[in-house]
Amino acid sequence: MEFLEVLLGLGYIGLIIAAIYLYQKRQKQEPAPFGWKHLGIAFCVLFVIGMATGGTQSDNSSSTQTSQQADSATESSASEESLDESTETEEPGSSESESDDPDEDPYAALSAKERDEFNQSLDDELIQDQKEAENGENAYAWSLFVGGIVYDKQRGFIVKVNDNFQQLSNANKTIIGHSVQSFIQSQLLMIGKDVQPDDPYPYINFHYGYDRVGDSRMWDPAKFKFSES
Numbered sequence: 001m002e003f004l005e006v007l008l009g010l011g012y013i014g015l016i017i018a019a020i021y022l023y024q025k026r027q028k029q030e031p032a033p034f035g036w037k038h039l040g041i042a043f044c045v046l047f048v049i050g051m052a053t054g055g056t057q058s059d060n061s062s063s064t065q066t067s068q069q070a071d072s073a074t075e076s077s078a079s080e081e082s083l084d085e086s087t088e089t090e091e092p093g094s095s096e097s098e099s100d101d102p103d104e105d106p107y108a109a110l111s112a113k114e115r116d117e118f119n120q121s122l123d124d125e126l127i128q129d130q131k132e133a134e135n136g137e138n139a140y141a142w143s144l145f146v147g148g149i150v151y152d153k154q155r156g157f158i159v160k161v162n163d164n165f166q167q168l169s170n171a172n173k174t175i176i177g178h179s180v181q182s183f184i185q186s187q188l189l190m191i192g193k194d195v196q197p198d199d200p201y202p203y204i205n206f207h208y209g210y211d212r213v214g215d216s217r218m219w220d221p222a223k224f225k226f227s228e229s
Contacts, residue, residue, distance in 0.1 A: 050196075050197035106199055108153055110151075114193075118191050122151070122184070126146065142183075144164065145176050146160065146162070147162050159180055159205065160207050165208070166208055170224075173206075174224055180202075185199075201221040213227050214226035214227060
C-alpha cells in the first residue's frame, strides 16, 4: 500500500507540473501536446485509484480495530464498571477534539492575496477556454454557457450563466456544473495549491443576472438543484 501511495503522490506532482507547463504554453499561445481535457482524465484516474486505496486501508484499519476491541473486552471483563466510568469522563474531551479538526475547505483557507490570484486565474483561463470552444474544441464547449466565475469566501463560487444556459435541460446544466467544478480544481493547481482525491467538490451557485437559478446541494456539492427557467 505504501508503494501505491508513493505512485499516487508522484502522479499528483506530475499533474501539477503538466498543468503549469500547459498554462505557460497557453500564455505564449503555443500549441501543446495535450489539453485540460487530458489532465482532467488523468486526475479522475488518480482519484479512482486513491479512493480504492483509501477503501482498502479503511477495511484493514477496521479489521485491526475490531480485533483489538475483542482482546480488550476479554481482558477487562472483570472490571466493566470502572471502564464505563473512564469512558464517560473521556467523552467530552473526545468530542472537543473532533470539533477542533473539521474538514478543511481548501478554498476557504486561501489568503486574500491568494484569492485575488485565484480569481484572476479563473477569469483569464475561462477566456482562453472560450476561445478554444469558438475554434471548434468540444472539450471547452461548456465555457460558452458561462459568463464568469468568481470565488467568494462567504458564498462559495458564483458562476454567472447566460441565456443559452437557461435553455438547457437540468441534465445538461448538471454536465456544465461538473465541467465548472473540474475547471475550478485545475485552477487551484495552477496557483500552486494541492488537490487531493478526498477534497470536497467546490460548492457553486449559478446566477443569471441578479437571480440565483441553481446551486450545489449542501450534502453533496456534485449534485445540483435548479430553479424553473
